[in-house]
Amino acid sequence: MNLSEIMAIDEKYYMNTFGKRLPVAFDHGKGARLYTEEGEEYLDMFAGIAVTALGHCHEAFTAAVGEQVKKLLHTSSLYYIKNQALLAKRICDCSVADRVYFANSGAEANEGAMKLAKIYFYKQGLEKYEIITLNNSFHGRTLATVAATGQPKYQKPYKPLVPGIKHVDINDFEGLKAAVTDKTCAIMLEVIQGESGVHICTDEYLKKVRALCDEKNIILIFDEVQTGMGRTGEMFAYQTTPVEPDIFTLAKALGNGVPIGALCAKEFVAKGFEPGDHGGTFGGNPLATAAGMAVFDAFEKEHILENVREMGRYMEDKILALGSPEITEIRRRGLMLGIQFPEGRAAEVQKKLFENRVLVGCVGGHTLRVLPPLVITKADVDEFITKLEAAMA
C-alpha cells in the first residue's frame, strides 16, 4: 500500500487529533534508522518522542519481547506476575522508590501520582488536596493531567477543569511559595521540561522546593516520563540534581515502545494506596513488564548511560563547532537537546532536515528538539551534524 492510499484511509477513518502529520509512513527500523516500505532511509533523531531508547529492533530486546508474546500476553493483576514484581524491584534497586505501580502511559502514571498524594493526606484526615505545577509543563492529556499541564492551549476546550490545580513559573521560588496554602498536597514538576523546549530547573530552585515541601508537609512529585530511563545521562533526571522526590513517574523509554507507565514512590507515601484504592486492567501485564525487564538488561549490558553522556557532549560540541550565529542557545542534559533559533527558523530547519530524511522535533518554530535513541553512534551524530549544517544553509 503506498503512502497516498494510507493517507486517504487515515483521513477518512482516523480521528485527526494530531493535525497535519509529516508525509511518511514507516515500515521497519534498525538502530537509529527508519525505513519506508519502499526502502527510503531516515535518520531518527527523535525516537518516537523519547521512547525508543534502545533504537529500533534492538536484537536482545526484540527477542525477549518475542519470547514473551509466544508465552503469555495478559492475565490481569488478579494473579501474581513474575516480571511485574521483578521490574518493580529493579526500579526500586536503582532509585529512591520503595514501591512501584504500573500504568499504561505517562498521563496515567501522573494521574496515579496525583491520586496517591491526595489519598495520602485524606487517610490522615487532613484537608490537603491542592496541587501546584509549573507553567509550560506537560503532564498528559487525561482530564486531570491536562489540568496539571501548564499550557492553556491544551485546556481551553475542556473547562471546567479538574479543580485545585495552580500553575507557577519555572525557577520562580517566591511565586511558588506564594501559591502554597495549608491545602497544598503536592508540587509536581519536570526537572527538565521537555515538551516546551528543554527548560531546566536550577539546582538552587530544586533545593528550595524540596525544603519547602519538607517544611509544609507537601509531597514532591517529579514527572520523569520523558527524562527517566537514562535520557539525561543518569537513570533518572533527579539523580543529576541535589534533591530526591517523594514520588516520580516513568513511561516512554521504560518499555522502548511497548506501552507502560510507572508510579514510583517512597514507602511513607506509597502506603496511601491500599487494596481497592487504585487499579487498571492492563497495568504491568506480562508483555509490558517483560519489555521493561529487557530495557533494564540492555542498560546493564551495553553501558548505555556512558553512551548518553559521551554522545550528548559530542553532539553539543559538534553543534557549537558549526559556529552558526542563528543558534542562540543550546539547552542540554545527556541526549535531551533544545536548540534555540530566532522565531520561525527552527521550523524551517526541521522541514529541511525532513526533506533530507532526518527526523527531529520542533517547539513553536523557535526550538529544535533533538531526542535520539540512547544507543546512537558517532557516525549517526556526524551524519546529523552534516545534515543540520546543510539545513541551516
Ligand SMILES: Cc1ncc(COP(=O)(O)O)c(C=O)c1O
Ligand atoms: C513529561 C511528560 N509527562 C507526561 C507525558 C504524557 O505521557 P503519555 O503521552 O504517555 O500519556 C509526556 C508526554 O510527552 C511528557 O513528556
